[in-house]
Amino acid sequence: MMTYYLIGGVVTLLSWLVRQRFQSVMKQISRIGTRSGLSGKEIAEKMLADHGIHDVQVISVRGQLTDHYNPGNRTVNLSEAVYAERSVTAAAVAAHEVGHAVQHATKYSFLQFRSAIVPVVSISSRFGPIAIAAGIGLMGAAMQMGYTVFLVGVLLFGASALFSLITLPVEFDASRRALAWMEDTGLSRGEELEQAKKGLRWAAMTYVIAALTQLAYLLYYIYLLMQMQNRRR
Numbered sequence: 001m002m003t004y005y006l007i008g009g010v011v012t013l014l015s016w017l018v019r020q021r022f023q024s025v026m027k028q029i030s031r032i033g034t035r036s037g038l039s040g041k042e043i044a045e046k047m048l049a050d051h052g053i054h055d056v057q058v059i060s061v062r063g064q065l066t067d068h069y070n071p072g073n074r075t076v077n078l079s080e081a082v083y084a085e086r087s088v089t090a091a092a093v094a095a096h097e098v099g100h101a102v103q104h105a106t107k108y109s110f111l112q113f114r115s116a117i118v119p120v121v122s123i124s125s126r127f128g129p130i131a132i133a134a135g136i137g138l139m140g141a142a143m144q145m146g147y148t149v150f151l152v153g154v155l156l157f158g159a160s161a162l163f164s165l166i167t168l169p170v171e172f173d174a175s176r177r178a179l180a181w182m183e184d185t186g187l188s189r190g191e192e193l194e195q196a197k198k199g200l201r202w203a204a205m206t207y208v209i210a211a212l213t214q215l216a217y218l219l220y221y222i223y224l225l226m227q228m229q230n231r232r233r
Helices: 002-029 040-050 080-084 088-105 109-116 118-138 143-184 190-232
Strands: 057-061 068-070 075-079
Touching: 002 088, 002 190, 040 057, 040 075, 040 080, 040 088, 040 143, 057 080, 068 088, 075 080, 075 088, 080 088, 088 109, 088 143, 088 190, 109 118, 109 143, 118 143, 143 190
Parallel strands: 057 075
Antiparallel strands: 068 075
16 A cells, blocks of 8 residues: 555645645736737637637636536637737647637647547546445455456546547647647747747646556556455466
């Protein structure tokens, strides 16, 4: 169990450090106005139009860091600050979310695969940890049953880990599309473009840490599974 707590401590610290740095960078570049003078909403609408996408609506949603693209109802959802502000942060985040809409419109393979496994992940994220805990609890009284339940839990957890890994190319590609469009259209240049890149780079790092966390726990659970298997022999 010491290994479990060690992994938890390390990834919690890394996640906190990355999140703090991300928030600091976003706060810093939110003070920089855009040369275009466009709000996040206007930037999102312009990028959609430039890519020939006319069936996606840009809407405002409450909260912070609530920005996302919803392929179900085809909406680019921007947090209130991003929707209304005319800053580098607003421009970068709005363009990034439209990047997901462009992925959807062009049938980007990783996005399609991630969307396809969402139903499985919704089940695995709920029942995987329960099965893992139950499997460990049963090992003393019924080793075979405990092993089987734990194995199911590891497989379910593996689906969640896979989802986190697949999210990485989806997020990096959305940022690449956003920055390329901003540069090609002349919407952002020079230092402004560099600051947008910096913001999106740290945003991507939050997904990297999340994926590494899932992978670390998955490898630990596989190690425990192997230990259980050896005890059964």
